Each structure stands twice: as C-alpha cells, then as structure tokens.
Amino acid sequence: MNSTKTIDVRTGVSLAEFTTLNIGGPARFFVRAENESQVSEAVAFASAKELDLFVLGGGSNILVSDAGFSGLVLQIALKGVISEPAAGGARLPSEPPVSIDVRHQPSASADGSDRDNISLSxxxxxxxxxxxxxxxxxxxxxxxxxxxxxxxIGGTPVQNVGAYGQEVSETIVSVRCLDRITGDLAELTNSDCGFGYRTSIFNSTMRERYIVLSVTYRLQLGGEPKIVYKDVREYLENVSAGAGSVVTLRQTRDAVLQIRRAKSMVIHRNDPNSRSAGSFFKNPIVNKEKVADISLKMNTATVPHFIVDENLVKIPAAWLMESSGYKKGYTTGNVGLSTNHTLAIINRGNASALELVGFMTEIQSKVETDFGIDLKPEPVFVGFD
Ligand SMILES: Cc1cc2nc3c(=O)[nH]c(=O)nc-3n(C[C@H](O)[C@H](O)[C@H](O)COP(=O)(O)OP(=O)(O)OC[C@H]3O[C@@H](n4cnc5c(N)ncnc54)[C@H](O)[C@@H]3O)c2cc1C
Structure with a gap:
C-alpha cells in the first residue's frame, strides 16, 4: 500500500455528471481514491458507518437511480507509480506517455518461447x-x-469488455484487488476471474467482493491484429490496397473507431446519440431449437445467430428488438433508441432513471411476448431496491 494521505469524504455529490447517461441523484457520501491506502480507508469508513459501498469507474456502464445512492460511492482514480524496466524478454520501444501509468514486466517463459510477449500492469x-x-x-x-x-482500466475485467471479436479475457494475465471481506490484497489469475461473455466473478459469484486496483495485460510485440469480425474485415478491405496487403494495428484501430463512430459508440459531447451506456441489452444465449421456433414464427429462414457450442446459440438483441418494432430512433419522451444503433438507449435530455427503466421494461416485455426471450440489461443498476 502506498501513500498515507487521508480521504476527503464529500456529501450530497450529484452522480449524473459521473455517468455517460448523465442520469442519477446524489451520493450520500463520495470519496475519490487516488492510491491504494485511500481505497482501504474508504472501505473502512463505509464499514464503520455500516454503509453500502459502490465502486465507480468511468460511469459508462451504470444507471443510477433518481434517488441516488444512500451509501458511499468510491471513485477509483488510481494512476500510481510507474514503470519497472524489463530485465529480459521483449522490451517496449519507449517509455509510456505520462498520461498512461504502467508497470512494465518481462514475461518470458522459462524456455524463452514467450519472448515477444510484454506484460503491462x-x-x-x-x-x-x-x-x-x-x-x-x-x-x-x-x-x-x-x-x-x-x-x-478497472472496469474492463468486471464485464470482460469485448467488441469486434476480441475480449479483455484474451490478454488479462492477472488482476490485483483489495478483498473487501478480508481487507487483504489479492492477485487473481486469469482463470480465477471466471471470464465469460460479458461476465466474470466480479459481476456474478463474487459481486461486490473485490475492488480492482490494477490489471496486468499480456500483449504481443509485433503481433498481427485480430480481424475476425465481418464489419471490420469489410471496412479494411475497402480502405487497404486489396487482398494480400498487410493490415497494421493502427489501421485496425482506425477501422474500429470509424465503425464505432458511425454507430455513436464513441463518446462525443456533440453527439447526442452517444449519451448512453453503450449497448443496453446483452445478446441472449439460447438453445439452438429457439432459432427454429423463431424462424417458424417469423416465417423467415434468416434468423441471425452465432454458434456458442453444440447446444447454444447467441441471437443479436438488436435483431429481436427490431423484429418487435423497436427500431433505431424509436423514442418515448426524454428517452429513446439511438438513431445510429438500435441497442443503445439514450438520454435525449433531462431523462430520469424512472423514465429509462420504464422504456427498458416496455422493450423487455414486448420481446418476451413475441419470442419468449428475456433480454438482460448490460449496465449495472445503482441505488435501486
Ligand atoms: C458509448 C459506449 C460504448 C460502449 N461499448 C462497449 C463495448 O463495445 N463493449 C463493452 O464490453 N462495453 C462497452 N461499453 C460499456 C462500458 O464502457 C464498459 O463496460 C466499461 O468497461 C465500463 O467501465 P467503467 O470504468 O466506466 O465502469 P463503471 O461504469 O463505472 O462501472 C461498471 C461496473 O464495474 C464496477 N467497477 C468499475 N471499476 C471497478 C473497480 N476498479 N473495481 C471493482 N469494480 C469496478 C462498478 O462497480 C460497476 O459495477 C460501452 C459504453 C458506452 C457508453
């Protein structure tokens, strides 16, 4: 544990401004922790006062109730100490920029076969x-x-952040946490984290037990970009010199950013469609017989789905919503669907959490009635009973 500066406990802090949906009432108590000692101190404060504690990251995957949160909101602002030089294995070409605070570790395996991998904490x-x-x-x-x-960073292992055919579980080596039950530090390995589609122990079996302090990712120096997703592949085919040309990481990032911007999936203050929590519903995973049922019901041979295993398939939630009549731009009062992305519920200005929950429930009920599928929300609900 580093530093000994004591915490500054604020009261009645509006949470809306800490969320990308820009919705939510005040936190009764609010602490911004800039180091591990302050995290521990905040946990002790909550425990002494018998307060519920909510760990806040960038607020991009939460819906806060209009009443706010009656316990302590702990905002994670750990940027910490930097950079240990590599003693062997691959080396970073140069030091990280000041804004990125990483501890750089060699990750060569005993036989040296891992020498192009670099682990960054x-x-x-x-x-x-x-x-x-x-x-x-x-x-x-x-x-x-x-x-x-x-x-x-701390939010990424929580729901195993993923997009365009990649998930953080593919690169996370370990997660350093504060265990709220024992008060000890814990170093969880990748397999300890129980990663799955939009899930991990942090949002399921061990929910609210761990506070993520740092994450170690293993990256491949000079590795090829992962281009498995149709949209990305097609975009790159259009912009690159044609089949056979080598696609760089930079081109892949640019392609993903362009595709995301077109869907308002990159936050921009001038884009009202980006006032969201990203995709609001998870893509449901169902038995493969369900596809045949829907196909019969809809009188169509083309129910989009992705194979999960021999029994299960994933159906795009956006397709289900659209088939139930909820298309891009559908609105009710101050909330609605993004005009660029069916799955994003947006705050169209001064929306309340109550309105948003009403809108969510309306969509869930219709999809349930039409297809017998319960759409599960992706964001975490804060301050709701
Ligand atoms: C426009 C937009 C696009 C998005 N696109 C994607 C996408 O493509 N793929 C995807 O997976 N997600 C996406 N999201 C959702 C979101 O960005 C991610 O889930 C992100 O990782 C959440 O991180 P956060 O720091 O904002 O967490 P928060 O929203 O602050 O918190 C989310 C949950 O994580 C917990 N948490 C946060 N930090 C910690 C910590 N340090 N320790 C313990 N628990 C913690 C919180 O308690 C809460 O339960 C998108 C969101 C938006 C608004």
Whole structure:
C-alpha cells in the first residue's frame, strides 16, 4: 500500500455528471481514491458507518437511480507509480506517455518461447482507450479491436469488455484487488476471474467482493491484429490496397473507431446519440431449437445467430428488438433508441432513471411476448431496491 494521505469524504455529490447517461441523484457520501491506502480507508469508513459501498469507474456502464445512492460511492482514480524496466524478454520501444501509468514486466517463459510477449500492469484509474492507443502506437497486439470503448482500466475485467471479436479475457494475465471481506490484497489469475461473455466473478459469484486496483495485460510485440469480425474485415478491405496487403494495428484501430463512430459508440459531447451506456441489452444465449421456433414464427429462414457450442446459440438483441418494432430512433419522451444503433438507449435530455427503466421494461416485455426471450440489461443498476 502506498501513500498515507487521508480521504476527503464529500456529501450530497450529484452522480449524473459521473455517468455517460448523465442520469442519477446524489451520493450520500463520495470519496475519490487516488492510491491504494485511500481505497482501504474508504472501505473502512463505509464499514464503520455500516454503509453500502459502490465502486465507480468511468460511469459508462451504470444507471443510477433518481434517488441516488444512500451509501458511499468510491471513485477509483488510481494512476500510481510507474514503470519497472524489463530485465529480459521483449522490451517496449519507449517509455509510456505520462498520461498512461504502467508497470512494465518481462514475461518470458522459462524456455524463452514467450519472448515477444510484454506484460503491462496498469492502474485501475487509467482511461481504457488511452491504454489501447498506447499499445497500438507501440506495436503491441491484443486489444486493438477494443478501441474507443469508454471507461477505465478497472472496469474492463468486471464485464470482460469485448467488441469486434476480441475480449479483455484474451490478454488479462492477472488482476490485483483489495478483498473487501478480508481487507487483504489479492492477485487473481486469469482463470480465477471466471471470464465469460460479458461476465466474470466480479459481476456474478463474487459481486461486490473485490475492488480492482490494477490489471496486468499480456500483449504481443509485433503481433498481427485480430480481424475476425465481418464489419471490420469489410471496412479494411475497402480502405487497404486489396487482398494480400498487410493490415497494421493502427489501421485496425482506425477501422474500429470509424465503425464505432458511425454507430455513436464513441463518446462525443456533440453527439447526442452517444449519451448512453453503450449497448443496453446483452445478446441472449439460447438453445439452438429457439432459432427454429423463431424462424417458424417469423416465417423467415434468416434468423441471425452465432454458434456458442453444440447446444447454444447467441441471437443479436438488436435483431429481436427490431423484429418487435423497436427500431433505431424509436423514442418515448426524454428517452429513446439511438438513431445510429438500435441497442443503445439514450438520454435525449433531462431523462430520469424512472423514465429509462420504464422504456427498458416496455422493450423487455414486448420481446418476451413475441419470442419468449428475456433480454438482460448490460449496465449495472445503482441505488435501486
Ligand atoms: C458509448 C459506449 C460504448 C460502449 N461499448 C462497449 C463495448 O463495445 N463493449 C463493452 O464490453 N462495453 C462497452 N461499453 C460499456 C462500458 O464502457 C464498459 O463496460 C466499461 O468497461 C465500463 O467501465 P467503467 O470504468 O466506466 O465502469 P463503471 O461504469 O463505472 O462501472 C461498471 C461496473 O464495474 C464496477 N467497477 C468499475 N471499476 C471497478 C473497480 N476498479 N473495481 C471493482 N469494480 C469496478 C462498478 O462497480 C460497476 O459495477 C460501452 C459504453 C458506452 C457508453
């Protein structure tokens, strides 16, 4: 644990401004923690006062209730100490920019076969996309398809952030946490984290137990970009010199950013469609018989789906919503669907959490009635009973 500065406990802090939806009432108590000692101190404060504690990252995957949060909101702002020089294995071409605070570790395996891999430990309060940009700039492959996703490093293992055929679980080596039950530090390995589609132990079996302090990612120096997603492949085919030309990490990042911007999936203050929590519903995973049922019901042979395993398939939530009548731009009062992306519920200005929940429930009920599928929201609900 570093530093001993005591925490500054504020009261009645409006949470809306800390969320990308820009919705939500006040936190009864609010602490911004800039180092591990302050995290521990905040946890002790909450425990002594028997307060619920909510860990806030970049607020890009939460919906805060209009009443706010009656406990302590702990904002993670750990940027910490930097850079240990590599003692062997691959080396970074240069030091990270000041804004990115990483601890750089060699990751060569005993037989040297891992020598092109570089492990970077990044503090939980760093911006995720700045880290992605840093890796791409330094020819480090493994997270390039995750460009443009808002939020902080500490949020990435929580729902196993993923996009365009890549997930952080493919590169996370370990997660350093504070265990709220024991008060001890814990170093969880990748397999300890129980990663799955938009899930991990942090948002399921061990919800609210761990506070993520830093995450170690293993990237491949000089590795090739992962181009598996149709949209990305097609975009790159159009802009590159044609089949056979080598696609760089930079081109892949640029392609992903362009595709995301067209869907308002990159936050921009001048884009009202980006006032969202990203995709609001998870793509449901169902038995493959369900596809045949829907196909019969809709009288169509083309129900889009992706094979998960021999029994299960994933159906795009956006397709289900559109088939139930909820198309891009559908609105009700101050909330609606983005005009660029069916799956994003947006705050069209002064929306309340109550309105948004009403809108969400309306969509869920219709999809349930039409297809017998319960759409599960992706964002975390804060301050709701
Ligand atoms: C425009 C837009 C596009 C998006 N696109 C994608 C996408 O393509 N793929 C995707 O997976 N997600 C996407 N998201 C969702 C979101 O950006 C990610 O889930 C992100 O990782 C959340 O991080 P955060 O720091 O904002 O977490 P927050 O929203 O602050 O918190 C989310 C959850 O994580 C917990 N948490 C946060 N930090 C910590 C910590 N240090 N320790 C313990 N728990 C913590 C919180 O308690 C909460 O339960 C998008 C969101 C938006 C607004």
């Amino acid at each position: 990044v503090q939980a309060g760093e911006e995720w996309d700045e880290f992605v940009a840093y890796c791409v700039d330094h020819d480090l492959a493994g997270i390039e398809c995750l460009s443009g996703i808002p939020g902080l």
